[in-house]
Amino acid sequence: MLRLFEVIGKRLLLGFVTLFIVSLLIFSAISLLPGDFAQAVLGQSATEDTLAAFRAGLGLDKPLIQRYFDWIVGVMRGDFGSSFSGRNSSGFDLSRPVLEIMAPKLRNTVFLALVTAVIAVPLALILGLLTALFRNSIFDRSANGLTLTTISAPEFFLAYILIIGFGGLLPTIANVKPDMGLFERLRLVALPTITLTLVIVAHMMRMTRAAIINLLASPYIEMARLSGASQTEIIFRHALPNAWAPIATVIAFNLAYLVVGVVVVEVVFTYEGIGKLMVDSVGSRDIPVVQACALIFAATYILLNLLADLIGIFTNPRLLHPR
Amino acid sequence: MSEATKTPSPLLLDMKNICIEGFADERWHPIIKGVDLQLNRGEVLGLIGESGAGKSTLGKAAMGYTQPGCRITQGEVWFDGQDLAQAKTREKRAIWGTRISYVAQSAAASFNPAHRLIDQTIRASKRLSDRNEAELRRDAIELFDALNLPEPETIGQRYPHQVSGGQLQRVMTAMAMSSLPDLIIFDEPTTALDVTTQVEVLASIRNIVSQFNTAAIYITHDLAVVAQMADRIKVLRYGEEVEQADTRTMLSDPKQDYTKSLWSVRSLEKPGHASDDVLLAIENIDAAYGTAKVLHDVSIKLPRGRTVAVVGESGSGKSTAARVITGLLPQSKGSVTFDGQALPPKLSNRSKEQLRRIQMIYQMADTAMNPRQTVGQIIGRPLEFYLGLRGKEQERRVIELLEMIELDASFYDRLPDELSGGQKQRICIARALAAEPDIIICDEVTSALDQIVQEGILNLLQRLQNEFGIAYLFITHDIATVRAISDEIVVMWQGKVVEQGMKNEILSPPHPAYSELLLSSVPEMNPDWLDTLLTRREAGGEGVIKAQD
Numbered sequence: 001m002l003r004l005f006e007v008i009g010k011r012l013l014l015g016f017v018t019l020f021i022v023s024l025l026i027f028s029a030i031s032l033l034p035g036d037f038a039q040a041v042l043g044q045s046a047t048e049d050t051l052a053a054f055r056a057g058l059g060l061d062k063p064l065i066q067r068y069f070d071w072i073v074g075v076m077r078g079d080f081g082s083s084f085s086g087r088n089s090s091g092f093d094l095s096r097p098v099l100e101i102m103a104p105k106l107r108n109t110v111f112l113a114l115v116t117a118v119i120a121v122p123l124a125l126i127l128g129l130l131t132a133l134f135r136n137s138i139f140d141r142s143a144n145g146l147t148l149t150t151i152s153a154p155e156f157f158l159a160y161i162l163i164i165g166f167g168g169l170l171p172t173i174a175n176v177k178p179d180m181g182l183f184e185r186l187r188l189v190a191l192p193t194i195t196l197t198l199v200i201v202a203h204m205m206r207m208t209r210a211a212i213i214n215l216l217a218s219p220y221i222e223m224a225r226l227s228g229a230s231q232t233e234i235i236f237r238h239a240l241p242n243a244w245a246p247i248a249t250v251i252a253f254n255l256a257y258l259v260v261g262v263v264v265v266e267v268v269f270t271y272e273g274i275g276k277l278m279v280d281s282v283g284s285r286d287i288p289v290v291q292a293c294a295l296i297f298a299a300t301y302i303l304l305n306l307l308a309d310l311i312g313i314f315t316n317p318r319l320l321h322p323r
Numbered sequence: 324m325s326e327a328t329k330t331p332s333p334l335l336l337d338m339k340n341i342c343i344e345g346f347a348d349e350r351w352h353p354i355i356k357g358v359d360l361q362l363n364r365g366e367v368l369g370l371i372g373e374s375g376a377g378k379s380t381l382g383k384a385a386m387g388y389t390q391p392g393c394r395i396t397q398g399e400v401w402f403d404g405q406d407l408a409q410a411k412t413r414e415k416r417a418i419w420g421t422r423i424s425y426v427a428q429s430a431a432a433s434f435n436p437a438h439r440l441i442d443q444t445i446r447a448s449k450r451l452s453d454r455n456e457a458e459l460r461r462d463a464i465e466l467f468d469a470l471n472l473p474e475p476e477t478i479g480q481r482y483p484h485q486v487s488g489g490q491l492q493r494v495m496t497a498m499a500m501s502s503l504p505d506l507i508i509f510d511e512p513t514t515a516l517d518v519t520t521q522v523e524v525l526a527s528i529r530n531i532v533s534q535f536n537t538a539a540i541y542i543t544h545d546l547a548v549v550a551q552m553a554d555r556i557k558v559l560r561y562g563e564e565v566e567q568a569d570t571r572t573m574l575s576d577p578k579q580d581y582t583k584s585l586w587s588v589r590s591l592e593k594p595g596h597a598s599d600d601v602l603l604a605i606e607n608i609d610a611a612y613g614t615a616k617v618l619h620d621v622s623i624k625l626p627r628g629r630t631v632a633v634v635g636e637s638g639s640g641k642s643t644a645a646r647v648i649t650g651l652l653p654q655s656k657g658s659v660t661f662d663g664q665a666l667p668p669k670l671s672n673r674s675k676e677q678l679r680r681i682q683m684i685y686q687m688a689d690t691a692m693n694p695r696q697t698v699g700q701i702i703g704r705p706l707e708f709y710l711g712l713r714g715k716e717q718e719r720r721v722i723e724l725l726e727m728i729e730l731d732a733s734f735y736d737r738l739p740d741e742l743s744g745g746q747k748q749r750i751c752i753a754r755a756l757a758a759e760p761d762i763i764i765c766d767e768v769t770s771a772l773d774q775i776v777q778e779g780i781l782n783l784l785q786r787l788q789n790e791f792g793i794a795y796l797f798i799t800h801d802i803a804t805v806r807a808i809s810d811e812i813v814v815m816w817q818g819k820v821v822e823q824g825m826k827n828e829i830l831s832p833p834h835p836a837y838s839e840l841l842l843s844s845v846p847e848m849n850p851d852w853l854d855t856l857l858t859r860r861e862a863g864g865e866g867v868i869k870a871q872d
Contacts, residue, residue, distance in 0.1 A: 223435075
């Protein structure tokens with residue numbers, strides 16, 4: 001048991017180290033972005049003095065290293081700083097904290113991701129198990145063909161097809177408001193959810209199928225068969241318990257994608273999510289928001305992969321019950 | 324009851340004219356070509372033959388099972404009034420694991436790593452309606468005890484990776500016995516075990532089979548093992564029956580030439596010759612993988628033009644010693660002296676000449692050759708690297724070498740995949756020979772081969788030694804091979820040398836305790852060998868069987 005905690009502790013520590021390195025990368029990458037926020041706001045006619053004063057007001061005149069430390073220390077306290085937008089040459093500061101801008105969008109993205117995950121993950125697992133169970137049957141081939149088609153088509157294309165097909169039945173603009181009820185929200189995100197499900201199911205399903213089929217060739221499966229186990233028992237009792245590690249990894253990967261990679265779907269359905277926020281902020285050179293979004297994306301990836309690793313450990317009797 | 328109780332027919336299993344095909348290279352090939360097999364209740368039938376003879380396929384067919392990619396095309400499998408060749412999968416499942424059980428070759432791979440041993444042991448018998456789970460668990464513990472497993476009460480709570488290979492093999496026997504079946508198929512159950520462990524498993528299996536009067540089909544390629552286990556022996560070759568007879572008749576009076584040739588391999592023997600001309604000496608060697616120390620103060624001497632056999636169980640450090648000599652694993656202490664000169668521990672510090680003079684042949688000829696190179700390229704490479712031979716000259720020498728190993732020029736352009744196991748090992752020998760070495764280290768070179776092929780390889784090696792005076796360091800766990808080839812013997816155990824000496828001295832008593840245990844555990848063709856051994860050990864005269872291995 002002690003060894004197990006050691007493993008978990010090590011993974012957590014590694015996660016934090018990774019996040020730290022990523023924060024460095026994010027910060028330096030964004031500093032390399034072309035364009036200057038002061039110039040963008042004040043226009044070409046601004047004098048050098050006004051530009052300098054404006055930069056000083058935002059702290060952009062400080063050395064890069066100090067700016068990084070100011071930022072990262074703030075982040076550790078839960079303060080992502082203030083947005084650049086809302087500031088102008090008039091001297092009035094109408095800017096809002098990054099967190100305040102980000103929170104509702106993040107909530108929307110997580111909501112869409114959760115709804116999609118609740119549908120897509122069980123669907124993919126069930127399809128994966130069934131296709132493994134009825135390998136090479138017509139069902140297997142059509143399920144594989146269909147999911148491959150949906151994963152091969154670009155997301156926006158799928159989205160538009162769905163809009164054309166179901167536009168009459170379901171709302172095509174997912175403009176959710178904070179005060180909406182759950183049912184109304186669900187109705188609005190129906191089409192984005194279906195689009196995302198179609199995009200991620202294939203990968204998870206095929207991985208589940210491959211993991212199970214791979215195990216079906218092992219001697220202990222033949223042994224189980226020769227002790228009279230039925231095909232269902234073989235898949236669920238004998239193969240599946242040994243297949244969780246690869247399945248968890250691919251699920252984690254796809255869930256992370258639901259948070260990090262949904263910007264196209266958000267734009268098509270004008271859904272106010274964090275992907276859209278980040279793209280908009282890059283356009284307006286709103287550096288604090290871009291940094292915060294990037295950091296959240298990185299944390300999502302790291303956290304989900306950590307979870308997958310832990311599932312891999314907890315389902316491996318060699319680690320759980322050392323000699 | 325006025326009605327006289329019917330005595331059940333003694334015939335339990337009746338396989339008639341079984342034909343099985345396997346699918347490969349886009350077509351169906353015959354694997355079993357019309358074999359009959361009868362088995363009475365409580366009888367043990369030994370099924371022997373070389374690899375590829377169809378033993379396992381026939382054994383599984385006795386359950387009405389064929390591996391994926393195989394099919395029964397003809398014949399009947401009558402088991403207690405039911406034709407399993409025609410039965411539906413559902414009907415067969417009702418019999419598998421309850422009335423017929425199967426014990427696989429590699430226990431380590433045949434247990435599900437995710438479940439506890441006890442749960443796997445009683446998995447199949449739980450389906451029997453007249454047994455409840457608590458009772459089955461109790462019975463399983465009794466079986467563990469009967470099979471001499473340590474801590475029978477608690478061993479079932481462990482996972483497969485937590486017990487040793489020999490223990491797993493016994494748990495698998497308990498699993499097969501749990502439902503008190505009428506028939507058990509043992510598919511090479513001790514092949515993967517060391518001889519010292521094998522004895523215990525064999526004794527356990529035999530006791531339990533006779534205790535419950537279970538019929539069994541015992542599949543093996545080891546004649547001495549089958550002699551201990553079977554009432555009757557059936558010999559298979561190329562999917563056909565060669566002959567069958569009861570064990571004693573078969574051993575003393577085999578009818579067919581093929582069977583006789585199987586028997587004769589074991590009698591290969593040569594007198595050991597002494598020599599004081601030491602070519603290679605390793606002295607007081609310590610070596611470790613990382614922090615795990617594997618060799619402790621090992622010293623071995625190899626005389627010029629002689630064969631020293633290094634014997635011991637897996638994990639005894641035999642192969643590690645070879646890695647130290649070849650420089651693959653630099654020693655942490657001690658020295659390697661070759662022809663009067665100290666060899667640098669690290670491979671990279673040795674001269675080309677030093678490398679040339681020590682060559683190696685491996686157990687798996689398959690993986691020791693590049694599958695994309697032709698035989699000509701494989702043998703040509705050391706000719707070019709060590710001796711600078713190129714072009715026509717190289718080709719001529721390769722063909723010379725091919726003739727030396729009793730193959731011919733037609734092999735020059737072939738790929739390894741097109742060769743048989745024995746031919747592949749010959750190519751590896753030719754490759755080692757090409758460097759014109761003084762020493763060839765042979766690491767279990769005959770272990771993966773069938774007995775007849777083994778004999779050919781051993782004869783070839785001996786001939787090459789007589790002609791070219793090459794010294795062999797022959798690593799093996801098989802005592803019959805040792806008898807056939809060695810002049811001197813080194814016995815290793817847990818990384819230490821137990822003894823070294825002339826073959827005749829080592830093989831004749833008195834022995835140190837471990838050598839005694841090792842040597843006495845090697846099965847002999849005499850069908851009474853196991854009984855005699857067990858009686859002797861029980862009397863406490865020598866090496867008591869350890870419950871834990």
